[in-house]
Amino acid sequence: MIVVMKTDAAEGEIINVQKRVRELGFKDSLIKGVERTVIAVLGGVYPELVDEFSVMDGVDTVLRVSKPYKLASREVNPYDTVVSVGDLKIGAGKGLVVMAGPCSVDTEEYVMNTARGVRDAGAHMFRGGAFKPRTSPHSFEGHGVKGLGLLAKAKAETGLQIITEVVDPRDVEVVCETADILQIGSRNGQNFSLLKEVGRTNKPVLLKRGMWATVEEWLLAAEHVLNQGNNKVILCERGIRTFETATRFTFDINAIPLVKRLSHLPIMADPSHSTGKWYLVEPVAMAAVAAGADGLLVEVHASPDHALSDGAQSLTPANFAVLMAKLRVLGEALGRPLQPAETKAPATT
């Protein structure tokens, strides 16, 4: 930590800062520059210190030198984490993984048709929301436990493993019975009670970026899960909130390679929520993979104009098949081909 003094800081103010540093058990190193004095604070500095020192008399600003996240950082763990889900391996360039399905679990017919459709197109996992965080209380909020049953049924028939969202710490246990991956949605990106609760399970956790979260805050959210002992964390970029309103969110493509550099955790991409428009999903999915994403989370619905949520951003099974064909070519060209999908083939007649 570096304490930058004001250009007109008094000698006594500088001494006071040094005293406080030593009082707290740290070492200090004084550097007198041309314009001003700075004091380096050495030792196991904790985040609150920045605040403490910044209010002292004569202090201009306090600069942090260490990264606030540890367990999620590559400095602590330089080797890529690989999260296994059945035979799938997510991370470390092990080959692309695609999870697809409807935003929310609605009717049995749509769910089963969508599951079959994405299975046939080569998807690796099935996604679908039973518990839905909805901006308006007047919107459809999911079928809850009954929806989990439909997901289990889709898994039984297609062999696709299940990723589904959990929104309440009290539901973690029941969701774990059906889910192969627990999804934490963007709106819960700093719901620390929930993050801790999923951190106490041994299920893989897909952690979407809060739409307001810096990459640093996102890695700190992952740290909340890791800190409970669950190291199976998969990050997922899903778009951030910006001034641009022509798309639902702004997909932060820079974040993909940046996270790869700062952290050892796998990172996936959600081109559906980040764009909000089905016709932007394919190009943004391709871009995310070209930038280094380990996989994709894509909304597909058997009948988007009858979806109870997010119809505008859902691909039809036919459009999803086109995307998968293009991903196959792209993955080969990049040396990161699609992983084999271990699904149950449709019954032949």
Next chain:
Amino acid sequence: MIVVMKTDAAEGEIINVQKRVRELGFKDSLIKGVERTVIAVLGGVYPELVDEFSVMDGVDTVLRVSKPYKLASREVNPYDTVVSVGDLKIGAGKGLVVMAGPCSVDTEEYVMNTARGVRDAGAHMFRGGAFKPRTSPHSFEGHGVKGLGLLAKAKAETGLQIITEVVDPRDVEVVCETADILQIGSRNGQNFSLLKEVGRTNKPVLLKRGMWATVEEWLLAAEHVLNQGNNKVILCERGIRTFETATRFTFDINAIPLVKRLSHLPIMADPSHSTGKWYLVEPVAMAAVAAGADGLLVEVHASPDHALSDGAQSLTPANFAVLMAKLRVLGEALGRPLQPAETKAPATT
């Protein structure tokens, strides 16, 4: 809802939209403009319809005409809501209310000294976090239930009513035992499980704006509480996330009069989190009141450079007393004076 067709939409595409409108039980009105055709959809339109229609062939965009929040809107309830907390009346220009205290409840000595300090300066309520949402798992996360005990003690001595944050739906019951107002923090601004849970109590709820939330989304979050039957909702602007990093957040002063126009709910302001710097708290507090805020939530700590969180933005009791003196003058000038504070006087010796 207005469905705007593309300039080159085919006749059949227009007819299909009309068919779907009628199939869903709504009426339609076709308007042929110079450039394109638009179709007005009449009836109790629900939010999902926008998505449904926007993916239909030939549709350019779908414009919403109705506001998505109802219970929070002035169109449904034109009269200002007044939330009573003991003798205090919040809202409807009933006079300013100031809630002050430390970010987090730390030591008994600091808590009691701060409580006495803000009481002496004329504060109406005491704030302090027992349960703290912290960005890093390595930061101090509050004393929990033990912290609630310290708040109760502060109330017993000073007579100041208590506002404190709840972060987990499982804690709502225990927090209700001590809190006179339940605070929902910015990071839980779209934690719908929590919003519903506090909506099932009969305690006043102070709902901070999510740092990413539009005013519309914030009113929808309030709608989640109102929809459960609890109509004692107080909104609190606390700064939004923008590109400006010289301050912790950007206080959205426009939101104060805008919310007053759109909603009947009281609105308060938090000049501490929205600035992140103690020396900006007074001018922004004054501004919020001049813009029409019904009250303030201010961080005060007996010794900011020893605070376990948010020291940089905390006022000392002395600075807080200066702020209160200025608010007294400002409130008088604006015709919205500080309400009388019903606190227990310090014991005379």
Next chain:
Amino acid sequence: MIVVMKTDAAEGEIINVQKRVRELGFKDSLIKGVERTVIAVLGGVYPELVDEFSVMDGVDTVLRVSKPYKLASREVNPYDTVVSVGDLKIGAGKGLVVMAGPCSVDTEEYVMNTARGVRDAGAHMFRGGAFKPRTSPHSFEGHGVKGLGLLAKAKAETGLQIITEVVDPRDVEVVCETADILQIGSRNGQNFSLLKEVGRTNKPVLLKRGMWATVEEWLLAAEHVLNQGNNKVILCERGIRTFETATRFTFDINAIPLVKRLSHLPIMADPSHSTGKWYLVEPVAMAAVAAGADGLLVEVHASPDHALSDGAQSLTPANFAVLMAKLRVLGEALGRPLQPAETKAPATT
């Protein structure tokens, strides 16, 4: 400047950084912390150095210690600058100054009626755009030189001094003939050719904040003017671009006291563009003054629903008179009353 090395930086990489520091004529100070080494660079560091060092092997990040603006900073000039325009004194708490008038100069009748209206209500200066930057080329772009003539006529009759925008470096000379203050609009907030050109005049310059500019970048824009020898710079907060779309921009109220602390330059506020809605102008104007603004720039039009631009955010002369009455009370309460307006009284009949 502080060069922060990676935790695993090699000894040779550290030595290379030191060598480069000395090669460039600076001194270095090496500090070995628990986690990593940092190297302080001492001497007249220039901004490009941050970039140069950040690409060196073994370097994690480079932190800037000095502020990049000098002439605009309070560290270089601790005393408040006062800009005089005729008898008016802007800055240093000299009393509020209000500049009002239409967004663009349209018809003679409207211009003269508006000028008379704002004069009667107590405004100090008349604003109006002859050259207008318009987002669309299909919008009205102002009357140019002819518009300047109308402003001169309004001045002749009312005695109100004139502030008007200049958008092209080639127009600076002609605009100087009529303008008492040159206005630089938000879209030209980093048009450095234009900033230099107005810096070469001896006219006061009102510099609106770029809607994308941090406070630091805004002060650097001022530095471009100051650096040419013109020290009569008045800053004007006019709202920044954020994700909130319910208002045209987000007025950054924090910026008012922050600029006062960082810079000696006067700062005014534009509550019209920053809100985009006439009914928000009064509360935001009051807030800006309560936060410490030295004055206001307000759009007023004799007939807002016939304005050729920005009608939605223009006050009528009647509403403006109400605002002035409230400012009179507020200014008195704050100890910064409205300055006397040196205008020509209407001819009595």
Next chain:
Amino acid sequence: MIVVMKTDAAEGEIINVQKRVRELGFKDSLIKGVERTVIAVLGGVYPELVDEFSVMDGVDTVLRVSKPYKLASREVNPYDTVVSVGDLKIGAGKGLVVMAGPCSVDTEEYVMNTARGVRDAGAHMFRGGAFKPRTSPHSFEGHGVKGLGLLAKAKAETGLQIITEVVDPRDVEVVCETADILQIGSRNGQNFSLLKEVGRTNKPVLLKRGMWATVEEWLLAAEHVLNQGNNKVILCERGIRTFETATRFTFDINAIPLVKRLSHLPIMADPSHSTGKWYLVEPVAMAAVAAGADGLLVEVHASPDHALSDGAQSLTPANFAVLMAKLRVLGEALGRPLQPAETKAPATT
């Protein structure tokens, strides 16, 4: 245009809106919904009307139906524009074009070495700034006309055509003598005087997105150029300003396919300014191409740690050659291979 009345609008207010519509020569169509009345306005509506009607009594909001840009829109011109520069064809999937070179033209040695390096790696054009907009007046601002001479020399030797920035309308003529493409930088993205001036030339114009500009405003900026008769406009996404500070800007990958859908103009990508870090340039460049960009503008410097600007984001010629090799593979896989580069081979010895 749709005028949405308040739910409690009086009959007289509705009639007044209709009257005004007819007074202005438009037709109106009244639709009475369940909650409120809306009035469609038919005819050649201009942008100012939105403002005019939004201030009328009883009006809640006014919704725009038409797009404000015409010449840039696919509705007016459905066929992809191809901009030719010598033998290069930019747009319409004609194959990738890469423009590379230093941020600013500094020493002759660096310029020539960089030009040779990017030529050898297969670049199609040479970029370099002679006139530089710099945030600080204390930064290097380019060599001006002398810099143009160095660019001409680089062209003479390598055969690479030149793209360079123009920042002042008074410089357009001189820059045209050397430039094969005129570049408009982000900070001048709404400098309408400059946009008009380049619109009066017959040179291709590469128009970078203003860092604050919505896609709609960006297309309107293009409209300013097109409106002067110059239809050789190439758009270039270069990152927008968001709350994320870990990267210099946020590359808006969504904008690439969105612009392709809304406009017929070619679109390129600048992965250097949008990331600010050289190690993010390659993945973001790959992503932009995968998303559909017609080409890239990349910063390359023979010695990034001695660059006078933007060293941190510049590739070395060696890293650039790696990028070109990867683009070759990616372009083939996507069916949009790199165009042949018509450059002069280095003299053999």
